[in-house]
Amino acid sequence: MNKQPHILVVEDDDKIAALLTDYFSAAGFRSTQLANGQAALDYLRSHAVDLVTLDLMLPGLDGVAVCQQLRGFSQVPVIMLTARVDEIDRLLGLETGADDYVCKPFSPREVVARVKVHLRRSQQTPQPTGAAFVVDRERMQILHGGAAVALTPVEFRLLAELIDNPSRVYSRQQLLDFAHEDQRDINDRTIDSHIKNIRRKLPQSECLQSVYGVGYRFEPPL
Incomplete structure (x- = not known):
């Protein structure tokens, strides 16, 4: 990678956000943390990021609404975070536009691994x-x-x-x-x-x- 990947962490739980940003920093990423959906959309309209980790339950706009609106102007990879395994079944039935789903409590190492996969894919020329x-x-x-x-x-x-x-x-x-x-x-x-x-x-x-x-x-x- 030619530059340090920039990850936007959209998470209203400060402890989870801090955990993710610490692991992203250790993996060589820089990150920005925001705590609500509307702020995330406003930020993404004016700043370039390489990937978004997006909590499902956010104050104001929830993660589904944020992702759906985001897809109107950006195809940045999105990993959705949810606190319930059974919620993922519902999300899979919606046109959320998310690229991946991770259930809490999660292993930060797993999230970092998933981020790396999506960053590699987004930077590669698509191969059949x-x-x-x-x-x-x-x-x-x-x-x-x-x-x-x-x-x-x-x-x-x-x-x-x-x-x-x-x-x-x-x-x-x-x-x-x-x-x-x-x-x-x-x-x-x-x-x-x-x-x-x-x-x-x-x-x-x-x-x-x-x-x-x-x-x-x-x-x-x-």
């Missing part, structure tokens, strides 16, 4: 996912290195959706909707079994990542 995986929906095939991965129809639908939307976090229920188009009444933990089977068949299984308490995402190899 096909450099590693190619989704052929017409033939219901996923190719890796020119060779087809042996998948069942359900596994194909799941993996194709994840590959076509890299880094997007999907809840188990959302994946269940893609897996079974006839909407059969199947426990959403069935998805865990499908994902386990897919991982065994992938040459780069680490690309298929679990998101604790929520579901899964696909991270293309860098």
